[in-house]
Amino acid sequence: MSEVTIKVRQSGPYLVKGPILVTDCDGNPYTVSGESIALCRCGGSKIKPFCDGSHRENGFTATERVVPPNVKF
Numbered sequence: 675m676s677e678v679t680i681k682v683r684q685s686g687p688y689l690v691k692g693p694i695l696v697t698d699c700d701g702n703p704y705t706v707s708g709e710s711i712a713l714c715r716c717g718g719s720k721i722k723p724f725c726d727g728s729h730r731e732n733g734f735t736a737t738e739r740v741v742p743p744n745v746k747f
């Protein structure tokens with residue numbers, strides 16, 4: 675089985691690679707093509723849950739990085 679990876683893009687979407695199924699709130703599957711998808715995290719996309727590039731225009735900034743392992747959440 676292939677591994678799923680989610681990359682948090684700087685000031686951009688979640689880039690998801692791997693064998694995944696994305697559904698709406700009723701469980702209906704979205705039809706997606708390609709090996710990766712970008713999920714909006716700025717809230718500005720007109721095609722949520724997918725990124726449409728609006729983050730580049732709406733001033734969204736996010737620069738989270740992995741924190742040291744001794745930090746508890």
Ligand code: FES
Nearest residue numbers: 714716725728729
């Ligand atoms: S992250 Fe790209 S439109 Fe929201």
